[in-house]
Amino acid sequence: MNINQALVALITQMADDELIIGHRNSEWTGLGPIMEEDIAFSSMAQDKIGHAWALYRILQEHLEGDDPDRIAFLRPAAAFRCCHLVELPIGSYEFSLMRHFLFDHAETIRYNSLYQSSFMPLQQLARKVKGELKYHTLHADAWILQLCKAGEEGHSRMQAALNDCFPLACGIFEPGQADALLAEENIYPGEAALYEQWIENINRVLRKAELTLPEKITPVYGGRKGQHTPHLEALLEEMGEVFRQDPAATW
Template identity: 75%
Template sequence: MQLQQALQELITKMADDELVIGHRNSEWTGLGPVMEEDIAFSSMAQDKIGHALALYRILEEQFGGAAPDQFAFLRNAADFRCCHFVEMPISSYEFSLMRHFLFDHAETVRYQALAQSKFAPFQHLAGKAKGELKYHTLHADAWIMQLCTAGEDSRQRMQAALDNSFQLAGGIFEPGPAEDLLIAEQIYPGEAALYEQWLMHISPVMEKAGLVLPEMTAPVYGGRTGRHTPHLQQLLNEMGEVFRLDPEATW
């Protein structure tokens, strides 16, 4: 595999993660437990979709890819490279909150690494996303702490959400077939290195909250190679329903 193809695959999986979790989090709009949280989750979902758009534009401008709207809304599930974690339904609020915590810390360490990338568009995007990601992780950390110190029942619910989420979260770091090329060219440090940095980020919060971090025994892989749960195609059908009516329309 050539470096250019490996770089395109990296950008695509990052963008697809952002788009899908952004849409999933937006499903809490109007359903949040309090009005402030309703607004916060919706705002962060919009940030995620904005990151996806920026990455799709890099694909278009640097590699001659499809226009972002077409790339986002006209592909089927097998063409997506998102991890399984982001495509799972929102389920209970504690699951969505734990996904928010685990994913946003993973996103943070990824963008921190990309700020040093030899690929200039990554540096630029990492700089723009820094402030948003700081807010996202502060928000997630605060809610983890608040719910885990609100009583034993609440803490147990959050522990169960962590136990149910952790192997899925491991899929964020599914290695690509040619990441050695990207590491050698100093594009990014590779998934194993990002995973270790992620653990360093989340472990202090987990310990302070009184949660037990599970062992990563069976990370859920497959999404990076186009193997997905049935949930993804259902979500894509909904996401692209209006766009597919007339892909050439100007809005």
């Protein structure tokens, strides 16, 4: 694998994660437990899809990729490289909140690692989205702490959500065959290094919330290799319904 192929693999998995979790989070629009959360999840979903679009544009403009709309709406599920965590349905609010917490801390660490990236388009994007990611993690942290300190039921439900989400969230850091090459080229440090920093960061919040990471888990891998749950195919069918009617249309 050469450096361009390695970059395409990295950027595609980042963009696919953002696109799919953005669409999943948008499903809370009109369903949030309170109006504030309805607006917050909708706003953060829009940010995620915007990040995905920016990453697909990098593929198009710097790595000879396809048009972002075609990448997003015309690929089959097997061509996606998102992790399993992002493709599952929204489920209960505690599941979506815990997914948001784990994913956004992972995303923040990944973009932080790109501030000095030798690949300038990623470095520039990382600096551009810094403010949005800060808001996302502050929002997630605040609600995790609030619900865990609200009583025994809130705490037990959040612990159960953490137990369910954590093995899936480890899949965000599924090792890639080009990690060493990308680290060698000072593009980013590799998944293992990001995973260690992620554990350190989320534990700071989890300790305050009196939540405990589950022990002896098996990370859920496969998404980076195009192996997905049935939920992704159903979501892609819905996402691309209008675009597929006439991909060449001018809207």
